Amino acid sequence: MQGRDLPAASPSPGSAADATEALIQRCLNGDQGAWDLIVKQYWRKVFNVAYKFVGKHDEAEDLAQDIFLKIFKSLDTFDRRANFQTWLISVSRNLCIDHYRSVRKERETIDRDVDANELAPPSRDAGPMAALEQRDRVSLLRQALAALPETLRTAVLMRDIRELSYQEIADQLRLPEGTVKSRINRGRTELARQIKKLRGDDYSPGPSPKRSGADR
Numbered sequence: 001m002q003g004r005d006l007p008a009a010s011p012s013p014g015s016a017a018d019a020t021e022a023l024i025q026r027c028l029n030g031d032q033g034a035w036d037l038i039v040k041q042y043w044r045k046v047f048n049v050a051y052k053f054v055g056k057h058d059e060a061e062d063l064a065q066d067i068f069l070k071i072f073k074s075l076d077t078f079d080r081r082a083n084f085q086t087w088l089i090s091v092s093r094n095l096c097i098d099h100y101r102s103v104r105k106e107r108e109t110i111d112r113d114v115d116a117n118e119l120a121p122p123s124r125d126a127g128p129m130a131a132l133e134q135r136d137r138v139s140l141l142r143q144a145l146a147a148l149p150e151t152l153r154t155a156v157l158m159r160d161i162r163e164l165s166y167q168e169i170a171d172q173l174r175l176p177e178g179t180v181k182s183r184i185n186r187g188r189t190e191l192a193r194q195i196k197k198l199r200g201d202d203y204s205p206g207p208s209p210k211r212s213g214a215d216r
Helices: 013-028 032-054 055-073 085-113 130-144 151-162 166-173 179-201
Strands: none
Touching: 013 032, 013 085, 013 179, 032 055, 032 085, 055 085, 055 166, 085 151, 085 179, 130 179, 166 179
């Protein structure tokens, strides 16, 4: 069979594992290029896991970036005897579950104390008592919003009332997404605190939200 080119041999599972092992070791030695190769190789798999949890492309990208950052920080905990891809996917799922629980908790706070639907005018079909109660809730919400620093109030309104994505808010405010997310989280916390204060619930004043350099 002389003169014929033999097909190239496919890399064996062992050689692929060895290559990944080498990349991991380079990462632990501070080689940023090796980490970039790992991210490029596994980005789609981690993104797909994130997308199943959030269902939106931009939020899945943000979540995937956060996952890779946390994986990078915990890379030294990876047991080299295990399969790296299996470990990576398992960690990604656990982080997505943590993210889901965190977002659900935030949403529950908003749904309980800051119902965006209450900003709409009362239904014409609502009875007089229901309409009055809704106006009272709207008034309470507006008072609580007015008590927020403008930067936090704007971020909360854009995210929870207008339902803009983090990227859209960042573009409109010309801020990094990290700053936007920070303002939204702090704004939600402070808004819930103001509502409890106005309602006369058990309220213990805490330190006012600190202004970071990016918020000024």
